[in-house]
Amino acid sequence: MTFTNDDKSKKRLRHEADAWVRLLASGRATDEDARALQRWRAQGPMHRAAFEDAKRLWRDFGPAGERLIAQAAANAARPTGPRMNRRAFLGGMAAAASVAGVALLAEHPLLGGWTPISEWGADYRTATGEQRTVRLREDVVLAMNTQTSIEVQRQDGRIDGMTLLAGEAAIDAMTATGGLFRISSGAGRITAELPARLEVRRVGERTCVTCLRGRVAVQLGDQQRTLAARYQVDYGEDGLQAVRAIEPEQVSAWRDGVIVFRNTPLPDAISEINRYRRGRVMLVDKALEGRSVSGRFPITRMDLAITQIQQAFSARVTTLPGDIVLLG
Known part of the structure; x- marks a missing residue:
């Protein structure tokens, strides 16, 4: 079988695109990697098409594939330094599991440090x-x-x-x-x-x-x-x-560096808080779901919003590794 230069070029682009997808899925990609990817995609329509094909292949795995990617990213991001003692680790994991279960990474991919597949083609990202x-x-x-x-x-x-x-x-x-x-x-x-x-x-x-x-x-x-x-x-x-x-x-309050709640249902307010802070705040007391919150908070100080919620509703706050906060 004879391969033309065009065939060899397409094969090379497929390999390069797959390498980019694997890097992004690993959770180890840096800002410089993102800029390098944009330069690679900008080389021509064949580069962009190869990248879209590689993304589509990952997407075809469906939710199961995304869970595997999230787990792989979490494993890659796991610290190699001193570990917490066994009792503290098991206690924290048990508390988290009682609320969210092992599906946490699948439901909230940003907790695993990776970018959702649907956003891999972004030209600009925050x-x-x-x-x-x-x-x-x-x-x-x-x-x-x-x-x-x-x-x-x-x-x-x-x-x-x-x-x-x-x-x-x-x-x-x-x-x-x-x-x-x-x-x-x-x-x-x-x-x-x-x-x-x-x-x-x-x-x-x-x-x-x-x-x-x-x-x-x-x-x-x-x-x-x-x-x-x-x-x-x-x-x-x-x-x-x-x-x-x-x-x-x-x-437009976010453009001034603040978020404003006005009789906002507590679950909605917590969802908004989670957009501005790493980790995850989780409402675990069903009785609080019908409450509402008002206030104006700097987006760089979401801890103030959490403190106000805690004090207003006498809620208990439990902090877990990874900036996870259980509120209830």
Whole structure:
């Protein structure tokens, strides 16, 4: 059998793409590795296609495959220094298991120190607690909140949109003189008529779109909503919801380095806290699930929010290795 240079090139790219996927799945990838991957993908469409094929292969494993990746990453990240004594280790593990079980890493992959498969193709990413500003082009500025992954979209060599893979982003295009900026998030499509200022948030399979200036169209299947300034809509598996008015100061508080809770259900507040701190806060007392919390907290001091919750509801706090906090 004779192999052409094209065949050899494709085979080499497949091997290189697989090596990148294995590095990312190991949990040992650094920021420099991420930049090197972007340079490798930027070499041409064949490189990007090979990487997508390699990702697809991992994704085809399904939840079982992702659990294996998470476990492998956890093993790779395990410290090699002095170990805690056996009684303390077993006691901590028993407490955690009674609440969350061994599925913790599978349910919350960031605890294992690895990036979810769906975010491997990101052009820009922020870590837990990190915020970042990127100028996508001369008239479009992107502000990224914590745990956010973005993939840019180009047409004729010019950035004309983006895909929000996860997290929260603010798009400021008030200096633009016209045109459209398109955003994909989950199954929905968002189109901003420039000039405009908007925010898009995606947590899990739910997306929330807020128009701060200008006009924004949101489409999910055959459903569509048009947002004017100071209005918001969200969508998910239950479809595209009704448009509602918002207070920009509360929605955009994260850009000032704070999060604001106003009669926020406690489970929702804890989910938000978990976006800004490493580890995981877990509500283990079912009786507290119906409570709500109010307050304004610096995103760099989530411990203050945990302390207020503890004091307000006389909750017991148990701290476990890995910055895991059991609240109940």
